[in-house]
Amino acid sequence: MSAVRNREHGLELLRHMLRIRRFEERAAELYQLGKIHGFLHLYIGEEAVAAGSIPSFTNEDAIVATYREHGHALVRGTSMNQLMAELYGKAAGCARGRGGSMHFFDASRRFYGGLAIVAGGLPVAVGLALADKMHGRKRVTGCYFGDGAVAEGEFHESLNLAALWKLPVLFLCENNLYAMGTALARHQSQPDIAAKAKAYAMGADTVDGMDVLAVETATGRAVELVRNGNGPYFLEYRTYRFRAHSMYDAELYRTKDEVNEWKRRDPIATFEQTLRQARLLRDEDFQQIEAAIATEIEEAVAFAEAAPWEPIEDLNKDVCTDVRRTT
Amino acid sequence: MTKITYREAVRAGLREALQRDLRVFLMGEDVGQYGGTYACSKGLLEEFGPERIRDTPLSESTFVGAGIGAALGGMRPIVEVMTVNFSLLALDQILNNAATLRHMSGGQFNVPLVVRMATGAGRQVAAQHSHSLEGWYAHIPGITVLTPATVTDARGMLLAALQEPDPVFIFEHAYLYSMEGELEENRPVVDISRAAVRRPGKDVSLITFGGSLWKALAAATQLAQEGIEAEVLDLRVLRPLDIGTILTSVRKTHRAVVIDEAWRTGSFAAEVAAQIMEGAFYDLDAPVARVCSEEVPIPYPKHLEEAALPQPDKIVKAVRTLLG
Ligand SMILES: Cc1ncc(C[n+]2csc(CCOP(=O)(O)OP(=O)(O)O)c2C)c(N)n1
Ligand SMILES: [Mg+2]
Numbered sequence: 238m239s240a241v242r243n244r245e246h247g248l249e250l251l252r253h254m255l256r257i258r259r260f261e262e263r264a265a266e267l268y269q270l271g272k273i274h275g276f277l278h279l280y281i282g283e284e285a286v287a288a289g290s291i292p293s294f295t296n297e298d299a300i301v302a303t304y305r306e307h308g309h310a311l312v313r314g315t316s317m318n319q320l321m322a323e324l325y326g327k328a329a330g331c332a333r334g335r336g337g338s339m340h341f342f343d344a345s346r347r348f349y350g351g352l353a354i355v356a357g358g359l360p361v362a363v364g365l366a367l368a369d370k371m372h373g374r375k376r377v378t379g380c381y382f383g384d385g386a387v388a389e390g391e392f393h394e395s396l397n398l399a400a401l402w403k404l405p406v407l408f409l410c411e412n413n414l415y416a417m418g419t420a421l422a423r424h425q426s427q428p429d430i431a432a433k434a435k436a437y438a439m440g441a442d443t444v445d446g447m448d449v450l451a452v453e454t455a456t457g458r459a460v461e462l463v464r465n466g467n468g469p470y471f472l473e474y475r476t477y478r479f480r481a482h483s484m485y486d487a488e489l490y491r492t493k494d495e496v497n498e499w500k501r502r503d504p505i506a507t508f509e510q511t512l513r514q515a516r517l518l519r520d521e522d523f524q525q526i527e528a529a530i531a532t533e534i535e536e537a538v539a540f541a542e543a544a545p546w547e548p549i550e551d552l553n554k555d556v557c558t559d560v561r562r563t564t
Numbered sequence: 565m566t567k568i569t570y571r572e573a574v575r576a577g578l579r580e581a582l583q584r585d586l587r588v589f590l591m592g593e594d595v596g597q598y599g600g601t602y603a604c605s606k607g608l609l610e611e612f613g614p615e616r617i618r619d620t621p622l623s624e625s626t627f628v629g630a631g632i633g634a635a636l637g638g639m640r641p642i643v644e645v646m647t648v649n650f651s652l653l654a655l656d657q658i659l660n661n662a663a664t665l666r667h668m669s670g671g672q673f674n675v676p677l678v679v680r681m682a683t684g685a686g687r688q689v690a691a692q693h694s695h696s697l698e699g700w701y702a703h704i705p706g707i708t709v710l711t712p713a714t715v716t717d718a719r720g721m722l723l724a725a726l727q728e729p730d731p732v733f734i735f736e737h738a739y740l741y742s743m744e745g746e747l748e749e750n751r752p753v754v755d756i757s758r759a760a761v762r763r764p765g766k767d768v769s770l771i772t773f774g775g776s777l778w779k780a781l782a783a784a785t786q787l788a789q790e791g792i793e794a795e796v797l798d799l800r801v802l803r804p805l806d807i808g809t810i811l812t813s814v815r816k817t818h819r820a821v822v823i824d825e826a827w828r829t830g831s832f833a834a835e836v837a838a839q840i841m842e843g844a845f846y847d848l849d850a851p852v853a854r855v856c857s858e859e860v861p862i863p864y865p866k867h868l869e870e871a872a873l874p875q876p877d878k879i880v881k882a883v884r885t886l887l888g
Contacts, residue, residue, distance in 0.1 A: 275688035275864060326688075326865030337690050337864035353692040354650065355622050388621030389653070416622055418598025424621035490597045549871045556860050 239450035247508075247517045250449050252526050253288035254505045257281075257308040259530050260317060263538065264307070264324055264338075268484055272541075273324045276353075277338045278305040282479035285504035286411055287312050289452030290379070290474075293460045296346070299378040301362040304339035304353040305411075309381060315343045321537035327544035334547055355416075356389035358382060359408070363395045366406035366469075377463045378406045385416025387433065388424050396437040396469070403468035407459055408434065410473045411446065417482045418490035434471030446474030447502045450511075477502075565748060571741040573715035574604040574680075577722035578642065580752060582612050585640055588726060591618035591627055592644030601646050602682060602741045628654035628679065632662050632731075635677040640726055645681040648697045648735065662731045663706035677731045678722070684775045684825055685873055686739040691861035694869075696825040698735040698774070699832030702802035708732040709802040710756060711774040715745035717800060720754030727753070737775030756801055759809040765795035768883050769813040771836055772823035773799040776874055780823050783879035792883060802832055810836065811843045818849040821882045823874050828856035850886045855879050 241247040261281050267273045280287070287308035294300065302309045310320055315331050323330030324338055332342045332351070340351040349365070352358040362380030369376045386392050387410065399406050410430055414421050421428050434441035440462065444455040452474060459470045477499040481488055488496075512518035568576070581588045590605060596619040599606040609617040620627040624645060631643040645651045651658070658679070666674045685694035702709045708728060712718040718736065725732035762777060763784050770780040777798050784794040795813050799805070814820050820840055824833035837852040858872040 274866065275690060276693070326868075334865050335690070335863040335868070337688065339692070340690055340864070353690075354653075385622045388623045390623065390625055416593075417601075418594045419619050419621070423597075423619060487599065489599055546865060546867055549867060552858055552860055552863070552868055552871055 239448075239454040241450065241512065241515060241517060244517045247512045247515070248522060248526065250288055250453070251505070251508055251512060251518070252530070253312050254284040254449065254508065255526060256317075256530050256533070257284045257287065257311055258505060259534055260311060260320070261307055263534050265480075265484075267324070267538070273338065274326070275337050275339075276304065276483045278483050279478070279480040280305050280308040282499065282503070283411060283413060283446065283476045284308055285449035285452050285508070286446045286474045286476055289449040290409060290456040293453065293456040294377060294379050297376050298460075299347040299349060299362075299365045299376065300381070301349045301358040301365070301378065302351060302381045303355075303358065303383060304351070305383070306341050306351050306381070307338070310341045310343065310348060313343070313346050313348055315341065315346060315348065317533050317537040318540040321541040322544045325541040325544070326546070327541055328547040329540070329544040356382060356386035356391040359386065359391050359395035362406050363399050363404060366399065366404035367402065370402070370404055375464055376405065377460050379409055379460070380406055381409045381411060383416060384410060384412040384414065384421050384430060385419070385424065386410075387430055388416070393437075396434060396439065396471070399469040400437045400439045403466070405463050405466070406469045407463050408469060408471045409456075410471070411476055412473050413476045413478045415478070415482070415490065418486075420490065430473045431471060439469045439471055440467075441471035441473065443473045443475060446476030447504045447507065449504055449508050565746040567744050568715055568747050569741065570715050570718050570736070570743045570745065571602060571604050573718035573745075573747060574722065574736065575606065575608070576747075577719035578605060578608060579611070580719075581642065581723055581726055582608070582616060585726070587638065587640040588642060589616040589618060589639065590642045590644060591620050591631065593620055593622055593646055595619060595644050600644075602738065604741070605644070624650055624653035625657055629657040629661065631677050631679065632657060632665075632675050635675045636665075636673060641677055642722070642726070643677065643679045645679060647693055647738070648681050648683040649692055649695055651681050651697070658701075658707075659704055663704045666730060667706060674729045675731050676729050678725045678734065679731070680722070680734045680736060682738040683735040684737040684739055685862045685869060686775070688864055688866055688869060690864040694862035696774075696857070698733075698802060699824065699826045699835075701733050701735075702832055702835070704803075706730065707803065708756065710734045711800060711802060712736065713740070713774050713777040713798050713800070715743075716748045716751055717754055719747065720751055721756055723753045724756045735774060739775050743778075757804070757806065759800055759806040760798045761795060761809070761813065762798045763794070763796040765793035765817065767793045767817055768819040768821060768886060769795050769797060769810070769817045770821050770823060770879065770883075771797045771799065771810060771813075773802065774825070776823045776825050779874055779876050780879060782876040783883070786876060786880050787883055792887065794883065799836075805836070805839065807839050807843060810840060814840055814844045815847045818847055819886045820848070821853045821855060821879060821886065823855045823879055825857055825874055827859045828854060829859060831856050850888070853882045853886055855882050
C-alpha cells in the first residue's frame with residue numbers, strides 16, 4: 238500500500254488533480270460559449286494518472302503524449318496561461334495557437350506533444366530514447382497512449398524495437414476501457430495489456446489508475462528501473478473517462494450506470510477522503526486550494542481573451558527552418 | 565425530390581447496398597456501436613447486425629488489408645477509414661496490394677473493394693485531421709477515385725462503386741456531412757465516368773471537385789453580379805479523369821481556374837492544368853490559373869485555417885486576374 242508521506246505531499250497531489258479538473262471544466266464551458274473549437278478531449282476522471290506519474294520524471298526527461306494531454310502539460314509545468322491561450326488558438330499559446338487542444342508542445346519542458354494520430358507517438362518516443370542511449374545520457378522518455386493504440390502495428394513494432402535495443406523508454410498505457418466507442422473487450426483478443434508488453438520481453442505492471450498514490454509509487458519505481466539502463470518498462474493504468482470521448486458523442490456504447498459506478502471511484506474525491514481520514518486535510522486547506530486554482534483559471538482566461546492572434550502574414554512561418562524557406 | 569443531408573445520403577446508400585447484396589458488409593472503426601464517427605452508419609448495426617456492420621480495432625493497415633482479402637474471397641466489403649490522415653497507415657495495403665494485384669497477377673485476381681473516408685478541412689481540427697490527400701490517391705493506377713459533392717452523388721456513387729470489379733476510393737468532404745441538398749430519387753446509381761457541369765457559363769471555367777464545389781459556385785454567383793458568367797465543373801471522378809468534359813468547357817470559355825483544397829505543389833490541380841495545356845493550349849486566352857491551399861499544415865485558429873484554404877473571394881480574384 239502506498240501512503241501519503243506528509244501533508245505537503247498529499248496537498249500537492251490533490252492540487253495537481255484539482256487543477257486539471259477545474260481547468261477542463263472551464264474549457265468545456267468555453268467550448269459551449271464558442272471560445273474553443275474543433276476537438277476537445279477531456280481527461281476528467283483520469284487525473285490521478287498524470288498527477289501521480291508526471292512528477293516522477295525529471296526536467297531532463299522527455300514526455301510524449303496524445304490529444305488527451307491537458308493534464309500532462311499542466312502537471313509538467315507549462316503555464317496555465319499558455320495552455321488556455323493555446324485552446325483559444327492565440328499566438329501566446331504553447332504552440333503559438335496553431336495546434337489547439339490536441340497539440341500542446343513545450344520544448345522548454347521536453348514535452349513533445351500533443352500527437353493525435355493514435356499510436357503515432359510510440360515510435361517517436363523510441364527514437365528519443367535511442368538518441369539518449371547513443372549519447373550516453375541517463376534520461377528517460379515517458380510515452381503516454383490509450384488502450385486503443387494497443388491495436389495498432391506501431392504499438393507492437395515500438396515495444397519490440399525498444400526491448401530489442403534496450404532503450405530507456407517507459408510506455409504508459411492509459412487504459413480507460415474504451416477507444417472512442419469501442420470497449421476494450423471488443424477491440425482486444427487478449428485484454429490483459431500488460432501481458433502483451435511481457436511478450437516483448439520487458440517488465441510490465443498493471444496499476445490502479447484511479448489511485449494517485451498507487452500511480453505515483455509504480456511510476457517512480459519504473460522510471461528508476463528504466464533510468465538505470467534496464468531497457469524499457471511498461472505500465473498499464475486502469476482508469477476511466479467520465480466525459481464523452483470528445484465534445485460530440487452520444488455515448489451509445491456504455492450505460493449511465495457504468496459511468497456512475499466509476500464515478501464512485503472518482504480519483505479526487507477518494508483521495509480527498511484519504512487525506513481527511515489521515516487528518517492531513519482541513520476544510521480551509523481545500524478551500525484555499527480551490528480558491529487559488531479558480532484565480533489561476535480566471536487569470537488564464539483573461540490572458541487568453543486579451544492575447545493577440547497570430548498575424549495571417551505569419552501563416553507560412555516555420556513550415557521549414559527559416560534559412561531554407563521556400564514558400 | 566426530397567431534401568436530405570449528405571450524411572443521410574451516405575447512410576441511404578449504405579442501407580440500399582446492404583439490402584441488395586448479401587456479400588456487402590461494412591467495417592471500420594466505430595461504424596457500429598458508436599454509430600459512425602460522422603453518424604453515417606447510425607442505426608445500421610441494429611438493422612443489419614454485427615456480422616455485417618463490423619467494428620474494427622484501431623488498425624487501419626490490417627482492416628483495409630482484410631478488406632482486400634475479403635474482396636478476393638468473394639465478398640463486397642465497404643471499408644470506412646475515419647479520416648484521410650489515418651488512411652496513411654493503410655497506404656501500403658492500398659498501393660502495394662489493392663492497386664497492383666490485378667496487373668501484377670497477369671489479370672488473374674481482382675479486388676472489388678470500396679473504401680470510404682472523410683477528407684478536407686474547415687472544422688478547426690488542425691494539422692493531423694484536416695488534409696485533402698485525394699490527389700495523392702488519384703496518382704495511383706489501378707483504382708478509381710470518387711469525390712461526391714452532392715447528396716445524389718453521396719448516395720449514388722457508393723452504389724455505383726459496388727458494381728466495379730476493381731478498388732474504388734470515395735472521399736467525402738467532412739464539411740459536407742451536415743449540408744442539405746435535393747436527392748434525385750430516380751437516380752439510385754449514378755454514372756461514375758463523367759464530370760458534371762453544375763452551372764453553365766461562357767466566360768471562364770471553374771474546375772473543381774468535392775467540398776470546393778460549393779466555394780466555386782459561391783464565387784460564380786458573385787462573378788455573375790459583375791457580369792462575368794462562370795461555368796462550374798464538378799470533376800466527380802479524379803481517376804480516371806474525364807478530360808473530354810473539361811476540354812469542351814475550356815474550348816468554349818477559353819479560360820480556366822482549377823480549385824483544389826490540396827497543397828498547390830504537385831496537386832491534382834496541377835494535373836488538370838497540364839492536361840488542359842496538352843489538349844487545348846491554342847484555345848486558351850490566358851494561362852490556366854490555380855486556387856489551392858497554402859503550403860502549410862492546416863492550423864487550428866479559424867482565421868489562419870481560412871487563410872490557408874481556397875475561398876470564394878480568392879477564386880473571384882483569380883478570375884478577375886485572368887480576365888485582366
Ligand atoms: C490512426 C488513427 N486512427 C483513428 C483515429 C481516430 N481516433 C481518435 S482517438 C480514437 C480512440 C483512441 O482510443 P484510446 O487510444 O483508447 O485513447 P482514449 O481516447 O481513450 O484516451 C480514435 C479512434 C486517430 N486519431 N488515429
Ligand atoms: Mg481509451
